[in-house]
Amino acid sequence: MIDLRSDTLTRPTDAMRRAMAAAEVGDDVFSEDPTAIRLQEVVAERLGKEAALFVSSGVMGNQLAVRLHTRPGDEVVCEAGCHIANYESAASAALWGVQLRTVEGSRGHLSAADVENAIRPGHYWEPQPRVVALENTHNKAGGVVLRHPDVLAIERVARARGLAFHCDGARIWNASVATGIPERDLVAPFDTVSVCLSKGLGAPVGSVLVGPTELISEARRYRKMLGGGMRQVGLLAAAGLHALEHHRDDLAVDHENARRLASGLASIRGVSVDPDRVETNIVMFDVPDRAATEVVARLKEAGVLVAAFARHTLRAVTYRDLGRADIDAALIAVARALAA
Numbered sequence: 001m002i003d004l005r006s007d008t009l010t011r012p013t014d015a016m017r018r019a020m021a022a023a024e025v026g027d028d029v030f031s032e033d034p035t036a037i038r039l040q041e042v043v044a045e046r047l048g049k050e051a052a053l054f055v056s057s058g059v060m061g062n063q064l065a066v067r068l069h070t071r072p073g074d075e076v077v078c079e080a081g082c083h084i085a086n087y088e089s090a091a092s093a094a095l096w097g098v099q100l101r102t103v104e105g106s107r108g109h110l111s112a113a114d115v116e117n118a119i120r121p122g123h124y125w126e127p128q129p130r131v132v133a134l135e136n137t138h139n140k141a142g143g144v145v146l147r148h149p150d151v152l153a154i155e156r157v158a159r160a161r162g163l164a165f166h167c168d169g170a171r172i173w174n175a176s177v178a179t180g181i182p183e184r185d186l187v188a189p190f191d192t193v194s195v196c197l198s199k200g201l202g203a204p205v206g207s208v209l210v211g212p213t214e215l216i217s218e219a220r221r222y223r224k225m226l227g228g229g230m231r232q233v234g235l236l237a238a239a240g241l242h243a244l245e246h247h248r249d250d251l252a253v254d255h256e257n258a259r260r261l262a263s264g265l266a267s268i269r270g271v272s273v274d275p276d277r278v279e280t281n282i283v284m285f286d287v288p289d290r291a292a293t294e295v296v297a298r299l300k301e302a303g304v305l306v307a308a309f310a311r312h313t314l315r316a317v318t319y320r321d322l323g324r325a326d327i328d329a330a331l332i333a334v335a336r337a338l339a340a
């Protein structure tokens with residue numbers, strides 16, 4: 001089976017498992033796990049922020065940020081296709097009493113004017129806008145890298161209106177590798193950033209929330225409330241440290257493989273995709289004449305797993321466990337399956 005459903009499918013390498021086994025550990029609820037502390041320092045430093053907190057998942061990182069920047073009755077301004085609005089089980093509403101003001105972007109991109117128009121004046125009868133949240137890379141838009149000048153212009157709007165600025169940087173590493181812009185520069189405009197170690201970087205578990213020391217201390221408390229205070233978590237933090245040191249630069253290979261996949265898919269009848277739009281490791285492709293769910297089932301029989309993302313849209317994601325030969329084999333299987 002060639003599994004293209006997500007880059008979350010990466011498995012820890014032998015070297016990573018050795019690093020995990022050798023990790024020095026302590027009780028992280030007492031802030032005494034040296035490996036977790038080290039990971040937090042490394043990520044804070046790499047992202048140019050004061051402090052960092054290891055969390056169980058990208059969802060937890062984002063939701064802690066939503067909590068930090070809002071109170072019940074407040075509003076988050078975000079792009080309509082973003083993860084916070086679509087794939088977090090309505091956590092912002094369910095946990096924090098917060099409403100999302102979703103703004104339709106163009107392939108994941110929002111302009112400063114889009115954001116400005118979406119920020120309400122703040123009359124007491126309105127939801128109170130408190131934070132603008134962007135996603136880089138933008139998953140549902142197909143691994144799109146946000147344009148940095150747009151981000152800076154949106155920051156100006158948010159600041160002028162007194163709003164906080166959060167980045168869902170689950171795949172910020174991919175954005176950095178694709179653009180050559182260091183991660184710390186990409187996230188400099190944001191107050192808080194949530195990054196994932198468990199996607200293309202290949203750690204089995206874990207994300208990190210970064211931001212100002214005061215906010216991160218508060219986040220530690222909310223993490224505890226959610227049951228996210230973990231004990232000898234250095235075992236997992238060691239995997240993250242190993243991934244950052246040894247896997248980050250390899251993301252360029254995933255991006256090449258994604259382009260190769262998209263170019264191959266573009267030549268298959270019944271598939272519509274523009275390979276020039278593939279910027280990182282995510283390929284969104286359309287099957288205009290078929291239901292995406294039917295294609296998922298058909299490809300599964302042919303030995304290829306992809307995910308349905310809309311009625312006629314599928315997602316395939318490349319990651320470090322898949323080589324060029326797997327991509328070529330997947331393309332042959334897809335072509336056969338769709339011809340049948």
Ligand code: TLP
Pocket residue numbers: 005006007008056057058059060062083087135137138139168170171196198207
């Ligand atoms: N995304 C998953 C699915 O939930 C869609 C995937 O397979 O891509 N932000 C972004 C931009 C994400 O893509 C994801 C995971 C998360 C946050 C959440 O991360 P986890 O799964 O660690 O909670």
